[in-house]
Amino acid sequence: MSTHATYEFKAEIKQLLEILVHSLYTDREIFLRELVSNASDALDKLRITAAEATDEAPLEIRIEADKDKKTLAISDNGIGMTEAELVENIGTIAHSGSAAFLKAMKEAGNSADGIIGRFGVGFYSVYMVAQSVRILTRSHREGATPVEWISEGQGAYSIRELSGEEAQAVGRGTRIEISLKDDLAEQFTEADTLRHIIRKHSNFLSFPIIVDGERVNTVPALWREPKFQITKEQYKEFYSFLTYDLDEPMDTLHVSVDAPVQFNALCFIPKKSKDFMGFDREDWGLDLYVRRVLIQRQNKDLIPQYLMFARGVVDTEDLPLNISRETLQDNRLIRKINTTLTKQILSQLAKMAEDKDAYATFWREHSRVFKAGYMDFANREAFAALLRFNSSSCEAADELVSLDEYISRAKPDQKQVYFAFGPSREALKLNPHLELFRKKGVEVLYLYEPIDEFVMDALHTYKEFTLTPAELAKPDDLAKLPDVEQAPEEAAAAPEKDSLEALLVRFKDILGDGVADVRATSRLTGSPCCLVNPDGHTTSSMDKIMRAMNHDASVPKKVMELNPTHPLVRNLADLHQADPQDPFVEQAARQLFESALLLEGYLSDPHALVGRVQDLLSKASGWYAKSK
Known part of the structure; x- marks a missing residue:
């Protein structure tokens, strides 16, 4: 027949202290934080209980070091402890006097916001640096007897009441005297080191902390x-x-x-x-x-x-x-x-x-970091409203506009916010994809940094407006808007349909696998040609970013679009119609293609282009000289 019995856990105190000292804390300097926090709690308890002080000394924490004796002392003139409280709070591991005080205050309906301690183990961190510790304490209670507590942290301690001259030397509060380990004595008796630790961990405690006669925590919380x-x-x-x-x-x-x-x-x-x-x-x-x-x-x-x-x-x-x-x-x-x-x-x-002006200053300094917030979907609208861009409506490169300002200037029935990426404002002014926008007076946001592409792609919409790359805009969506800019004077009538289609086929034969297709476009007003991605979804700048990430140095196969109203295209159509094998057509096709690659940053070897330009200039200069 089995019996049922109840047992209490047993603790090997010496081993438990070893764990607390060597495994609980990662940095030895923490002991000072813990002792100062305990001293602050003692002062707060005196303040909260409105105990009458027996002297007029200000409530403070004092830290004194003696290099010769290899000792460090932390003292406060707070609430102090009786012998019974000393046994309960220090002699009982994991009993927190501060936690008990907080509980009592709560039950009494009083506030004790300043109290720090909770676990009742912080004091034992002192044995990370101490050979032995001596505590002298006198309770604030009238007629209280001062008490001395001594321990080497090996599982036992001694305690005795003081009398006579010893008792008279102990005022209200607690003084902890630490005999430092030999290898740590020099470090923790250095006043500058102690001040640094206090400023790092305990600078904002509400009571003055005095190190060797100088107050350390002068900046309030x-x-x-x-x-x-x-x-x-x-x-x-x-x-x-x-x-x-x-x-x-x-x-x-x-x-x-x-x-x-x-x-x-x-x-x-x-x-x-x-x-x-x-x-x-x-x-x-x-x-x-x-x-x-x-x-x-x-x-x-x-x-x-x-x-x-x-x-x-x-x-x-x-x-x-x-x-x-x-x-x-x-x-x-x-x-x-x-x-x-x-x-x-x-x-x-x-x-x-x-x-x-104030926000422009912020944007110039911190926008590169702030733009990474495009992944914060929970604050998407607030983030987007704080974005700033240069745009085609700005007079200077440092002028900024918000998405809300852009929308306020949008054309009637316009539901897109158009943007374009480029290395500079000057480069974007030469971007052929923006010619139609200038003709129609539609504002385009200028993006100068690669992260801007990811920002726009992640946001996608803002206040019912779609964020749309200018080079992917459909010309038909803009064609219905009235012109605000006159077409270039040198613009020509478009070639006849058959003549133009024949030229497009000839260009495709000449360029071969270098292009996905060659077609006419209405997106250009001043340039003879441009390149667009065949999928109609990826911008040139994003394509370059993705290729760089994948270490892909190849030139993408794009669609070449010709402007039928440009004089060069009209002249080429006439030349091709007169002689389908005219070498000038081939020379012009390659020149236009490589010029377009150069504008988009894809032309890695410009030698052929330079040679071709020189040949064309030689021929043109001869004609020009004769005309003079």
Whole structure:
């Protein structure tokens, strides 16, 4: 007959401490963050309980190092502990006095927002650097007896009440004296090192932190202050502290959000981009704080990468951290912060865009990064409204227009936003595909960077307008619009149908497999010919991008379109009609084809073209000289 019994788990305390010290934390300097956080909690508890201080000393945290003795001391004049509380809070692993305090405050209906501690293990991180630790503490309670606690972190500790002169030397609060390990004594008794650690992890705690007589945390946690109380100079000081940038930020976003997740954020848009030629692409992200204590520098999950130009901090009390407070247990809340903060930043940019000059400054510095937001489908409309382009209606290359401005100038019944890609404004002015648009007075957006193609392709539509490449536009859609530009004076009447068709066939025979087809077009007004993709869906620029990605250096087979009203085409038709084997027709066909390839950036070897031009000039100069 079996018996049923209940047993309690047993713990090997020495081994448990070994795990806490050597496996829980990744960086030794974290011990100082934990001890300072505990000291801050002690001061907050005194403040929250409105305990009457027995002296008028300001509430503060003091850190003192002695290189000769190889010791470090962290002290506070906070709430202190009795012997029983010392045994319960320090002598009991994983018992959090702060967590118990928070629970009591909540049950009493009181707020305790400043309290940091939760797990009751942070103190033991001290043994990453300590040979032994001594705690001197006196409770704030009237008549409390000071207590001494000593341990080497091997599973046991000693504790005793102090009396006489020893007791008189201990004031309200707690003092932790650390005898440092020999190999770490020099590092953690260096004042500059201690200041750096404090500024990195605990700079924004609300109480002064004094290192060797000098206050370290002089910059307040502005994100927790009401916006109307903060001056422009304070924002500038905080921004400079955060980024080491001496310029003022271009813009500032200060938000306090309660739902769907509670957080405070202070973000800045720098005047200058750090994205120089793709360098420093990993140097971005917002600093994540929980209750004013740094959890992660440059957290890349708080904002999408296309907003990487934003610098700042996010502070929340809702995040569930792991026991070391170094990583997050649940990223769902981070994703909610990301969603909310992204909308806030886009809204702030929309406000900035109301000032065209200010937004143009932003666009010049940060557009290359911002354009990568074309994959943010959740904020598609807000993103698209913030895009800016140069266009055919602009008088200068640095002038910018939005999609909304383009739409406001669209022709009646026009439901397309037309765009064209080119290396420069001058190159686009020579693009034969845009001639019909100039003739009809239809605005074309100019795209200068490869990413622009992906932006337009991903968006596809905006406010019921289709984003359409100019070279893929159907001439019939534009033909019905009235002309605003006179046709070139040298334009000729189109050849007769039979004569033109015969010339097209001759061109196709001459160019052979170099072209997919040769046909007449109505899209040209001033150029004799152009090349178009046979599928009618892929632009030349996108085709080049895809070929470059696939390391394909071949020349694509395109359709050659001839302008029947151009004098050159008419003359060639007449020559071909008089002599189908006239060598000048062949010479002209190859010249026109290679010139079109040159314009589109596909002609890798221009030698034949140059030789042909020289031959044609020789012949033309002879005729010209005789005419004189």
